[in-house]
Amino acid sequence: MKTILNLYFSTLKVLICSTLVCITVLIFLNVVLRYGFNSGLFFSEEISRLAFVWLVFAGAQLMLHENGHIGVDMLTSRVSPKVAKGMLVLSQVLMLYVTWLFLQGSWKQTLINLHVGAPSTGVSMALFYGAGLVFSVLSFGLITVQLLDSLRKPAGTYTQQISDNPATLAPTQESGVLK
Template sequence: MKLAVRRAANMAMASCLALMALAVFVNVVLRYGFGSGIAASEEVSRLLFVWMVFIGATAAYPAGEHMAFTSLLIPLRAKPRAFAAVTVLVRLLVLTAAVMLAWGAWQQVSVSWDTHSVVLGYPAALLPLPALLCGAGIAVMAVLELVRGEPLDLGHGVEVE
C-alpha cells in the first residue's frame, strides 16, 4: 500500500514538473521567437509548483526524508526510555506543526474560495488547498505513529558528518 501511494505521489509530482516545464518552455519560445506569449502560463506554473511542493512534502514524511537532527538523537539510542520519550516529543511537535499548517491553510482556503485568478479564473483557494491537505495528511500519519508506538527512524545517520 505504501509503495503504491508513494508511486502515485511521484507520478503526480513528475506530471506537475513536466507540465510546468512545457508551459514555461512554450511561453519562452513564443515570447522570444514570435513576440507573443501565453498569459496563462505563469498562473498554471505557479499552481502546479505549489501542488508539487506539498505533494512532495506529504510523501516525504512517511519515508523519513524531512530534515532531521539525528546527531542529537543517535546518542540516545543507548538509553531506551529517553529515546522513547524523545520519540513521543518529536511526534507531538510534528503533530502540532502539521495542525498549525492545516489550520492556517484552512483559513486561507475559506477566505479565498470566492476569489478567482486573473487569467484562468480558477478559485484562488486552489493555491492554499495543498497546504491544507499536506498538514492534514502529516497530522494523520503522526497520530498513527504515536498510537502504534513506532520508534523514530534514524536512517539519516549516514549523512551526518
C-alpha cells in the same frame, strides 16, 4: 491497507514527475513564444505557480512518509534508548500540533479566497490554498500512525526507514555524526 498506501505513494510519485514535466513544458513554451513569435501563453505563469505549490506539498508528504527529511541525531545518539524514544514521541506530538495550526490557517485562507479569482485564468484562489488543506489532513494521519507505531515499539528498537532508492546513503555507525 499497506497495498493501498503503496499505491497512493506510487501514484503521488507519478503525479510529482508529471507536474514537473508540465511546469517545464509550460515555461519553455512561454519563453519560446515570447522571444520567437512575440506572443505568449497568458495562463502559463499562473498554472505553473499553482502546480509548483501542489508539487511542494506533494513532495513534503512523500518525504514525510519515507523519512526523507534531514535528521540530526547528535543528541539522541548520546542518551539512553528510553530518553531517545521520549524525544521521538515529543517531536511527533509537536509535529501534530504544528500540522493542526497549519490546517487551521489553510482552512481560513481557503475560505477567504473561495470567491477570489486568479488574475489571468479566473480559477479560484481556494485551489491555491487548498494544497495546504490536503497536505495537513494527510500529514496529520500519517504522523498519528507514526506516533502510534513509536509508542507501540519498545525503547531502543526504532530504526529509521531506508528508502528503496540505491542513491540513498546508508546511515553511519559512528555516534554523534550528522546524517
